Amino acid sequence: MLKLNNTIEPHKGERILYSGSDLESAKRAMILIHGRGATAESILSLSNEFNLEDTIFVAPQARDFAWYPYRFIEARTKNEPGITSGLTLINSIIAALNESGIENNSISLLGFSQGACLTIDYALRYPKKYAGVFVLSGGLIGDVINLNDYKGDLENTPIFFGCSNIDFHIPEVRVKESAEITKSLNADVTVKIYENMGHTINEDEIEIINSILLK
Secondary structure, X not given: OOOOOOOOOOOOOOOEEEEEOOOOOOOEEEEEEOOOOOOHHHHHHHHHHOOOXXXXXEEEOOHHHOOOOOOOOOOHHHHOOHHHHXXXXXXXXHHHHXXXXXXXXXXEEEEEOHHHHHHHHHHHHOOOOOOEEEEEOOOOOOOOOOHHHOOOOOOOOEEEEEEEOOOOOOOHHHHHHHHHXXXXXXXXXXXXXXXXXXXXXXXXXXXXXXXXXXX
């Protein structure tokens, strides 16, 4: 449905799934980024949880079900070219949505796990006013965070971080560090750390996302 330009390997040419409104009638959009080992279908099923009208939901598929090969807290160089390919794909989707008439402040981004890491890394590298950014079990990518990579103005974009305090994949300290950096770029940040939740999405997170989207 969307005509994408400037995408690069390894994720170039992979499937993109859609639900909700068609592109011609949609007034807003949500881009959903799946986690490692998952599918576009699985993350797109979350669209049923959101009380949005006139919205097109867009879910790209990663090559071989992973956006990058190693843990997100490894050196970025180890996870290239997957990271850059994924960021470029998100950027291409947003550009295509803009071309269709949906502006950035009507576009929200949601990711889970590896997809959440890619989502927040994208938002801070391409800061602008979004409808919302939802980081479900994720944080900024890299063994260390280079603050020079994240500059600009998120224009009070509402950004939600949700994660377990015992998530093996996502250290709580990285979630909080990522949230503080996000605040420094003029975002309206909410963080919720859930006790003993595990690596999943819970109903409270869905309710928070709905409350932000429906403001």
